Amino acid sequence: MEWTPVCAYAELEPERGVVALVGGAQVAVFRLYDGSLAAIGNHDPIARANVLARGIVGNRGAAPVVASPIYKQAFDLRSGAAWTSRASPYRSTRYASAKAWSR
Numbered sequence: 001m002e003w004t005p006v007c008a009y010a011e012l013e014p015e016r017g018v019v020a021l022v023g024g025a026q027v028a029v030f031r032l033y034d035g036s037l038a039a040i041g042n043h044d045p046i047a048r049a050n051v052l053a054r055g056i057v058g059n060r061g062a063a064p065v066v067a068s069p070i071y072k073q074a075f076d077l078r079s080g081a082a083w084t085s086r087a088s089p090y091r092s093t094r095y096a097s098a099k100a101w102s103r
Contacts, residue, residue: 017053017066028053030077032064038077044068
C-alpha cells in the first residue's frame with residue numbers, strides 16, 4: 001500500500017481526529033499530545049457507524065485510545081483493537097488446527 005497525504009501536520013489539533021479517504025477506505029487520523037500521529041479505521045464496528053474520528057482521545061494505561069462518541073467503546077490507537085473494559089483488554093486470536101486460539 002502506498003503512502004497517501006492526508007493534510008498538513010499543522011492543521012491537526014492535538015487530541016483531535018480528522019477523517020481521510022485512503023485507498024477507498026475512511027481512516028481516522030489523530031495527533032497525540034506528544035506530537036506523534038496515529039491512524040485507525042474510522043468505522044466503529046460496535047455502533048456500526050463511521051464516527052471514530054469524532055471520539056474522545058485518552059489513555060488506558062500506557063495505550064493511547066479513542067472512545068467512540070456513540071457507546072464509548074475504547075479502541076487502541078496503536079492497533080485498532082477494541083477494549084471491552086479496563087479489566088478485559090482485547091486479546092489476539094487465531095484459527096489453527098480447527099480450534100480458536102487466544103493470547
